[in-house]
Amino acid sequence: MNRWEELWQTGETPWDKGYAAPPLSEYLKRGDTVLHRAKRVLVPGCGSGHDVRELQRHGIGTTGLDLSETAVVQARAQTAVGDEDYLCGDLFAEGWRKGRSFDAVWEHTCFCAIDPELRPAYARAMSEILPPGGWLSGAFYLTPWDPGEDSTGPPFEASREEIIDLFEPWFVLREDWVPSKAYPGREGKEWLAVFERK
């Protein structure tokens, strides 16, 4: 059993706040974002699916993907908003992608959850999931740890520059800002970026 499945089975899911990521809700309130214009959005590492349903509440067709079967079962047990769906799969594998296409990704606490050594593979996977002109948008948790705090991840920290460099072979940064809304304790620690697939 993988570690994530174990955590979901034992209910050790402190990241699950019971509602969508505030930076996503704030971004969607703008209206007419790249996510609104997408035909289908993928949410990798969707957990129990709060962000998936938030996107769907804005009329955005969304698919959530998670490695943990238990997380996916929990997501599917929620009242459906529209035609959102959930897949169990590893974002680094290709099997779950067969016959599906996405023109945008919403990333939130998946990137910071994976081993930093896998970040180049994450960027490559995003480049394969999205076609030219597709959009990778996300709230990246840059500094999850306070100075002096035990910094064993996950979540693993990252800098804005590191993330831009990582995606640079396939993506151009079009817009970025520090969201003004955050889960309690995450204020000022996240960075919202919108990248376009070259």
Ligand SMILES: C[S@@+](CC[C@H](N)C(=O)[O-])C[C@H]1O[C@@H](n2cnc3c(N)ncnc32)[C@H](O)[C@@H]1O
């Ligand atoms: C920190 S949790 C965040 C969940 C959700 N985004 C939230 O904020 O509530 C990270 C999630 O990513 C999933 N995950 C980790 N590695 C993954 C992978 N390689 N492919 C798909 N999902 C993965 C885990 O099972 C877990 O549900």
